[in-house]
Amino acid sequence: MDEIEIESRSLNLWYESVHALKNVTLSMPKKKVTAVIGPSGCGKSTFIRCINRMNDLIKGCRVEGELLFEGRNVYDRDIDVVSLRKRIGMVFQKPNPFPMSVYDNVAYGPRLHGTRSSGELDKIVEESLKSSALWNEVADVLNRSALDLSGGQQQRLCIARTLAVNPDVILFDEPCSALDPISTAKIEDLINTLVHDYTIIIVTHNMQQAARVSDFTAFFLLGEVIEFGKTKQIFEMPEKKSTEDYITGRFG
C-alpha cells in the first residue's frame, strides 16, 4: 500500500452559487504521479488549485470539507498559506516566467525565503536548471531575459523555478496545452524523472499523456469524481460507462 501524501474528504466548492466540486474524495500517494482527467469545466483545475489554496484569490469562492496534506487540513484557520505554497509548488497552463533574467527567475523563490549568499544561489540555480533539463540550453544565457526563451523552454524554466524552493509536491495544471509535441515530450520525460523525488499531480486534457505519465488517474465529470484507480486499470478496464465513453473519445 502506498503512503498517502494528499487526501481530500468530501470536498465541496462553490463559486458564488455554482457548485463546482461535489463531495470530492481522493487519496493521492506520495512520490507517484496522479493524473486528473475530464472534459472542460469538470472541475479538475479547480480541484488542484484547492491543494495550494490558489482559489483563495477568486472572489466568492467557498470551500467545505477537508483537504489533508500530511494529515493536516490545508483549510484550517492556523495554516500559513505562504509556507503551504512553498511546500506545494505549481506549474501553470501557460508558461508564466517573470520579466527578469533566467537566473533571477530561478533565484526568485530562494531569495524570497531568505537565501542571500550568491554562492548558494548559484548552486540552487544550476541544480534546479539541471533537474528541469534546461541547463544545457541556457547555461550561457543566464543573464538574458526569460521572455526571450521559447515556449517549451519557458515552461521548463517555470518548473526549475518551482524546484528551486524545494517543494514536496508539484501540481501541474495542463502544463503542455500551450506547447508543441517535442516540448511536450520533454516535459513528460521530466515528469517521469521528477516523480522519484516529488509527489506529482497533473491535470491534463490529453488522455494519452495521462496514460504515459501517471500511476493513478482520477476521472472528473461535472464536479464529481466518477472513477479513481491505477491508470492501467482506468484505461484498460474502466468500471463506469461514462469513464469508458470519455476515454474512448465518445465525448469530451
Add this chain to the structure above:
Amino acid sequence: MNRLISPATPDRAAKVGLWASAVLSMAILLFILGYIVIEGISVVNIPFLLGSPVLSGAKGGILPAIVGTICLMAVTLSSAVPIGVGAAIYLAEYASDSVVTRTITFGVECLAGVPSIVIGLFGYAFLVIYLGFGFSILSGGLALMAMALPWIVRTSEEAIKAVPLTVREGSLALGATKWQTVSRVVLPSAIPGIVTGAILGIGKAIGEAAVLMFTAGSSLLMPSSLFDPVRALPYHIYILASEGISNPMAYGSSIVLLAMVLAINLGAIAIQAHYGRHYGRN
C-alpha cells in the same frame, strides 16, 4: 446599380475627412510652435539662458526662472510619485470593488477637474499662510502635486492592472506574500506605464501659471533653499506679456519652457524603450 452615389464615394469622403482631422491636429501644434519660434528665437542665446533678468526681465536672462522651474518639478515629482503610485497600488491590488474604492476613484477624477486657479487659491490659503511655507518652491511644488496626482494615479493604476494575472499567480505559488509579489514582480513590470503617468502629470502641472502665481511667488532672484520664492517660467511669461514688459522676451521664455517639456517627454520615451520589451509583445 441605379444609385446616384456609389458606396465608394462616402467611403472616400470619410477617409479624406478623417485624414484632414489628423493633419489639422498636427498643424495646430506646428503653427503654435512655428509662431513662437519666429517671434522669440531672436532673443534666445547663451546670455539669455545663463543670465539674470535686468529691468524686470525686459533685458538680461532667465536663469533664475529656469532653475526655479526645475526645482518646482523636483518637489512635485518627489511628492506626487510616491503618493500617486501608492494610491494606484492600493486601488489596483488591494481594494475590492466597494463603495469606498469607487468613491476614491471618483474623488481622484474630480481632482483632475478642479480648475487650476482654485488649486492656486487653496495653495495660498493652506500652504503659504496656514502652514507658513510662504511664497516658496515648497508651496509651489506641493500645490502642483495636486495637479499632477490624478494623472499619476490613473495611468499607474492602468499599468499595474495590465500586468497579467498569471505572473502574479506564479509568484504567489512560490510562497511569496502579496506585498512581495507586488513589489518584486508587478511594479517592475508596470514601470513604463508609471513613468508615462509621471511625465504626463508633471507636463500638465508645470505650465500652470495660475497655481504658481499664488504659491511660488514672483521673485527674480536665484533661489538658495526650498523656502525661497521663485518665479516659474509660465508666470514669468505671463508677467512679461500682461504688463507689456517685453513680448520678444515672453516668446523667448516660451521656447525654453516648450523645450523643457519636450525634453521630459523624450526622457519618458527613452525609459519606455528601455523597459518596454517586458510584456510589450503579448
